[in-house]
Amino acid sequence: MVTFERTVRTGGELRRLYLTHNEYINVFLVSGSPEERGEYVGDLITINKPHIVLCSMQYHENIDNTFQFFLDNEYSMYVHWLNPGFKDSETIPYGDYLGLIGYLMHQDNCTVSIRNGKHDSIERVLEIKQYLYGWAKFNNQLIEE
Numbered sequence: 001m002v003t004f005e006r007t008v009r010t011g012g013e014l015r016r017l018y019l020t021h022n023e024y025i026n027v028f029l030v031s032g033s034p035e036e037r038g039e040y041v042g043d044l045i046t047i048n049k050p051h052i053v054l055c056s057m058q059y060h061e062n063i064d065n066t067f068q069f070f071l072d073n074e075y076s077m078y079v080h081w082l083n084p085g086f087k088d089s090e091t092i093p094y095g096d097y098l099g100l101i102g103y104l105m106h107q108d109n110c111t112v113s114i115r116n117g118k119h120d121s122i123e124r125v126l127e128i129k130q131y132l133y134g135w136a137k138f139n140n141q142l143i144e145e
Helices: 063-072 100-105 121-138
Strands: 015-018 023-030 053-055 077-082 110-115
Touching: 023 121, 053 063, 063 077, 063 100, 077 100, 077 121, 100 110, 110 121
Parallel strands: 023 053, 077 110
Antiparallel strands: 015 023
16 A cells, blocks of 8 residues: 555554654554455454544445444544446446445545546545545644654
């Protein structure tokens, strides 16, 4: 993942995610979607209620279990849907046949954005970092070296 400047995997510890050259936030990373793994996201998060969880998800009929975990635990959600995805064979967006966008838009504290996964990831990563920076600043989670 570009943001961490190295490949990282789900682990049992918080990681520093630098948002500027000297400011970071602590995040828990769930790398690889719980849906693809056939695992419950709550079992993958080994730290008691981390402030920020970065979680990749697969567009799959069981994705509502992952969203429900975050809703039940009162997380704010920033959902970045890649449509089409990077590895999708077509360049046209797919329909939301699971009805996730409407469902998520009716939840409190949920922001949804749809981006083309075939485009360069630099702008998407910057957008996510800017969102996290604002959230962290407002919630006193920004750490300065």
